[in-house]
Amino acid sequence: MINKVLIVGGVAGGASTAARLRRVNEDAQIIMFERGKYISFANCGLPYYIGGTIEQRDALFLQTPEAMKARFNIDVRVQNEVVSINKEEKYVEVKDLKTGEIYKETYDNLVLSPGSTPIKPPIPGIDKDNIFSLWNIPDTDAIKAFLDRRSVKKVTVIGGGFIGIEMAENMYDRGLEVNLVEMADQVMAPVDYDMAQLIHGHMAQKGIKLFLNNGVSSFEDKDDKTYVKLQDGTMLESDMVILSIGIRPNGELAKNAGLETNKRGGIVVDEYLKTSDDSIYAVGDAIEVVDYVNGSKTMIPLAGPANKQGRIVANNIVGKQEKYKGTMGTSVVKVFDLTVAATGNNEKTLNRLGKKYQEDYKISLVQPKSHAGYYPGAIPMTIKLMFDIKGKILGAEIIGYEGVDKRIDVIATLIKMGGTIYDLKELELAYAPPYSSAKDPVNMAGFSAENILNGDMEVVLWDEIDKEDKQNSIILDVRDDIELELGYIEGAKNIPVNSLRDRIDELDKNKEILVYCAIGIRGYIASRILTQKGYRAKNLIGGYNFYKCVVK
Amino acid sequence: MINKVLIVGGVAGGASTAARLRRVNEDAQIIMFERGKYISFANCGLPYYIGGTIEQRDALFLQTPEAMKARFNIDVRVQNEVVSINKEEKYVEVKDLKTGEIYKETYDNLVLSPGSTPIKPPIPGIDKDNIFSLWNIPDTDAIKAFLDRRSVKKVTVIGGGFIGIEMAENMYDRGLEVNLVEMADQVMAPVDYDMAQLIHGHMAQKGIKLFLNNGVSSFEDKDDKTYVKLQDGTMLESDMVILSIGIRPNGELAKNAGLETNKRGGIVVDEYLKTSDDSIYAVGDAIEVVDYVNGSKTMIPLAGPANKQGRIVANNIVGKQEKYKGTMGTSVVKVFDLTVAATGNNEKTLNRLGKKYQEDYKISLVQPKSHAGYYPGAIPMTIKLMFDIKGKILGAEIIGYEGVDKRIDVIATLIKMGGTIYDLKELELAYAPPYSSAKDPVNMAGFSAENILNGDMEVVLWDEIDKEDKQNSIILDVRDDIELELGYIEGAKNIPVNSLRDRIDELDKNKEILVYCAIGIRGYIASRILTQKGYRAKNLIGGYNFYKCVVK
């Protein structure tokens, strides 16, 4: 019998647990502690409220303590921080932040959903009052007030993750000049370096100034201005700075109570989301999860998993015994007009796990249109698909304008079901001209993957073609002559694909032919002709367009 | 060794076969016969060209005979009709429609993709020159010319399937008054009667006059006007009529050659898409396929399957031995601002197969928002999900405005993989506010399905609630009092869900409580409170909104 459940944290994971728990158990006493002033707010909406897309502050609140009481009979205690857990005697100590008073509350079950906290490294000058992090409602109010009351023209965003990018866009929407500084060689860690170049290009087009491979060494004041000083010496004049360089899990409470935590401070849970203590569960940003694709332990702080974990824990508390099977990190972000999405493992992850391209995994890269080309508004997306040598799908990254979220969700669904590229090509998806093509973009990724896997198409990647042995290979451009004006790869010979059958004798059979076209289809067709005529041929996947974008 | 392959039909299935075949076999002689003037045209785009959304006629042609020759070295013969097949001696007879000459062409393999033909029943007056079917380019040109040259104001569309509906919309886009006549009690056969009511409502709002349960008895002329006379006597003045009452497979060629065909004239093929003759394959609208969900034989004339079957046949001709695993009928159509989509089996199909609601299958009906409610533009969609009593997903129907195609594709992917409602609720889909919610609409359908399956939520449907024993039940409206102004179910008692715990004693424990709210969530929460307090309670799924829309 469950009599009393305490929940630490009143937002994504915590409030979800509370609501579900009440639905499955009308009688339990449920107390939800939240150290902040607000519960159930839309963390993910905060940048858009700052930018003005979300107009009403009220829209950010999905629940209030009063409404949670009325609907779910939950005792919500805001500004109440759980400061310690006594797991032996099953009680917590709570500090009422309004009064400073500390009190005890016993439990039968305790659920931890304390979330995470933005990292604020000890960079000189970081405590200035025009430097902000964005994590909760008070942060949002502070940023918004600063923007509304000061004459802010130049903003520097530090960190090119989800939040940094969303903030860059929202600051731009407010008409500000925006710098984005990122320590790595790319923004948006969920996608690989090559795909990230599409984002960099788009952001640059919008006028965002990107500073990659560059950390902040200090924040300095001069003539009433703050300057962000970068490691390479660049000084960025900034009326305001947004810090979003990463987060760390709020695992101290658990750790101090003697619960198992990992190196990064994340709370360790079993497949039922139970901590090392039998009465304590944990969910959300603060927990270590299993990578659904590769089985390793990882931390994936996202709202979808937090919400679903909350529901599972509620079920488990009432005895339903439901497993959480892992997180694959499906994610999406709007980057101005672009949509950037990923699911499963990217190449960086595969490589970190010691997997080798061509030996352990292969890549298909296609650029199909979002819907039927003859129906207005069709626009290409780039799909990078990683699969193992048996065809099992490991991950995907998609960047484009329309229908990107749809395709990543379809692939995420396949990954969840252990699907292969053969499943992908067979998928029967909804087709009418405004929505897709008779062969959907994901089918295309599947077809191309199959061709790669069964050897019908040998491929060369953007970072391989320049390294090929120039003595023993020919670079063959199969685009129409006029397309050469858009640029070409140095040293390429041009034979348009439609003339290839007639002019094939111009090519030396002893050399390897590295074929390319604009996006890869004609190159593929040419490579088919060549190989069947006894040539060794490889097709540059992604074509010249992708090559140019990545290699520049 | 394959030397010579003939293909009958030069559009979706035929051209796809030809292109793939060349890619996998550079040396075969490939001849593609098309009796019409055009190949590779966008059948699915024709209504939108007529309506003006697609502006250029040229956009409708994905390939031309010349381009197919240049790129794929395919001998395309338009205006050449294959009139007979001699399968013993492996040749076809072809009539050159330009000269009337008949000639023979031998084959090693023959591929049939003859498509289907619109039905034109012998209704009196059907041959008038202002009555059109829409199937190919000449039809399109004729309709467009008629519209452009005559002063057309009133159009009657006969048939409420995909094409009828698309034509109604496109005629409306041209500023015409549109009647739509349909013999059945609903338009859009892929969805069930209840879901179709959402379409009827939307079309009526747009000013389309719907005549359901009504066939055409004749077309009559009076004072220079054509009148469509309906079975109930209604006379619809019409400057123009579009007939789209169904199609029949072009199976005669196969039948006359002694190949196995089914009752409806469809060509019978095995799982390799081979006909009853070892050298002859068939694809597309003309073939009988296996229903992927229930395993029965059926006909599903859609472009996605036709294109994919073409690719499979090409593979099989060169010896790859690829199976076609069946069609589930995933489809989508734009109906003005609505998107209507379906996949798998609907209730009508399940019932036709003898399956009974509650015994053999269950239904979840949810109406979640297209993306996070706090981000502008979020708008609800209605998801009807059919699943068996083990949780296996059988089919889904979704109607809404934004993101409907995404959700149907995700569910189609799950069905393809044999997924269950448990998989559905666990799916980790891409979430950021502009795209979805932390619990995606399909997760919601999964949660609700689970609650139904494990008995946490007993349900009552729109067509059951009025039949319940009034003596022994109470209809309980748990919406807020002001919502009653939007209408209510006769005889309902109102206790807002937030007051239910306090006022529960007002309800008689001996009676069954039939709870409803606006869309079903509060009704569900109320039903959870009630059942845990010892009441028998059922929740009206879809809530009052759906009930009102269907029952009117």
Ligand SMILES: Cc1cc2nc3c(=O)[nH]c(=O)nc-3n(C[C@H](O)[C@H](O)[C@H](O)COP(=O)(O)OP(=O)(O)OC[C@H]3O[C@@H](n4cnc5c(N)ncnc54)[C@H](O)[C@@H]3O)c2cc1C
């Ligand atoms: C600006 C922003 C944008 C985001 N955008 C997206 C997005 O688009 N998609 C996506 O999937 N995810 C997004 N996220 C991430 C997502 O919001 C989190 O993954 C999710 O909220 C984690 O849920 P949680 O319950 O673990 O933590 P939270 O939702 O952060 O809740 C934890 C709560 O616990 C409270 N707490 C901590 N310790 C204690 C204590 N000792 N006592 C009492 N209370 C305590 C904290 O005050 C906090 O309110 C975004 C986050 C932010 C900040």
Ligand SMILES: Cc1cc2nc3c(=O)[nH]c(=O)nc-3n(C[C@H](O)[C@H](O)[C@H](O)COP(=O)(O)OP(=O)(O)OC[C@H]3O[C@@H](n4cnc5c(N)ncnc54)[C@H](O)[C@@H]3O)c2cc1C
């Ligand atoms: C207006 C319209 C809208 C549509 N919208 C959609 C949609 O949104 N989504 C969808 O999935 N599907 C849609 N379809 C259906 C889709 O176009 C068909 O399912 C698909 O084209 C079938 O391919 P097929 O190769 O079997 O037949 P077709 O593409 O019709 O090709 C068959 C060809 O064979 C030729 N032929 C027949 N007999 C002979 C012979 N004896 N000799 C030589 N040639 C012959 C015919 O002239 C015809 O051109 C639509 C169809 C139409 C007409």
Ligand SMILES: CC(C)(COP(=O)(O)OP(=O)(O)OC[C@H]1O[C@@H](n2cnc3c(N)ncnc32)[C@H](O)[C@@H]1OP(=O)(O)O)[C@@H](O)C(=O)NCCC(=O)NCCS
């Ligand atoms: C607001 C909040 C408390 C809601 O939790 P919740 O009540 O579990 O979630 P919802 O309101 O979406 O309702 C889902 C429930 O309704 C049910 N439901 C949904 N539609 C239904 C319908 N039409 N008929 C019947 N039941 C329905 C679902 O089955 C589910 O119930 P279950 O979990 O018992 O199966 C929680 O999500 C929260 O605090 N969110 C804000 C914080 C956050 O998530 N931040 C990160 C994202 S910005």
Ligand SMILES: CC(C)(COP(=O)(O)OP(=O)(O)OC[C@H]1O[C@@H](n2cnc3c(N)ncnc32)[C@H](O)[C@@H]1OP(=O)(O)O)[C@@H](O)C(=O)NCCC(=O)NCCS
């Ligand atoms: C035009 C038509 C002949 C095209 O057939 P197709 O060449 O097979 O199809 P596509 O042009 O889409 O190309 C697909 C091929 O390109 C390959 N491909 C796609 N993108 C690629 C890329 N970026 N790099 C390499 N290869 C790529 C695919 O793998 C596939 O090849 P495969 O089948 O050998 O594996 C045929 O679809 C047709 O006639 N359509 C019009 C009729 C019709 O379909 N009507 C109904 C819908 S309106």
